[in-house]
């Protein structure tokens with residue numbers, strides 16, 4: 364059956380979902396969103412802490428994606444560096460639409476809007492957050508979409524793209540079946556999810572500009588972010 368999820372696909376899905384739920388931003392870091400001051404510097408520091416913690420979460424989640432650790436080591440790094448911003452956009456978008464307790468969402472939006480990011484990037488960023496929120500993804504879809512984003516074969520410097528494709532394709536097949544299962548009234552839902560992945564790629568470009576303008580204003584990042592984003 365085209366939409367029947369097989370036993371091994373269900374097992375695979377449970378591994379991804381468990382990893383996705385196990386690795387989260389520590390509550391004390393997320394809680395800080397409510398406590399600290401609202402100056403641009405304070406907001407930037409908080410968001411830097413969130414992004415740094417998020418990258419650590421991303422690395423742990425990625426290591427749990429079946430097959431990732433058997434890839435060429437340099438390709439593992441290339442996939443993480445190539446997907447870090449997109450995965451963080453997905454994760455923070457999901458935090459906006461589902462995870463955050465109500466009230467945190469406005470605080471997070473306020474801090475992002477007042478953290479030295481220029482106006483021109485706010486529109487595409489918050490349009491993306493809105494478009495993710497409107498999808499009402501279930502947890503399995505969120506976890507799988509993040510894993511699929513990480514396992515994108517055509518990232519810069521990936522040598523064995525076929526090996527990455529072989530890991531991404533089975534996840535796309537499970538996602539297609541999950542969409543049919545969880546959104547029976549919307550035959551186009553899977554296509555809409557894939558459309559978000561295309562939108563994510565454009566956000567990479569805006570993010571690179573955000574980094575440049577932060578650096579021009581002498582904002583500092585953590586060593587982990589400098590390494591994964593190739594800055595400084």
Ligand SMILES: CC(C)c1onc(-c2c(Cl)cccc2Cl)c1COc1ccc2cc(-c3cccc(C(=O)O)c3)sc2c1
Nearest residue numbers: 387388393407410411413414417448451452454455458462
């Ligand atoms: C250095 C810093 C200023 C920065 O540079 N670019 C970006 C960025 C920005 Cl603005 C937007 C998208 C992507 C990136 Cl990369 C950032 C800040 O990134 C953030 C901002 C907010 C959140 C919320 C998270 C959140 C909440 C609850 C729960 C969870 C969870 O995973 O459980 C996550 S993560 C996270 C990471």
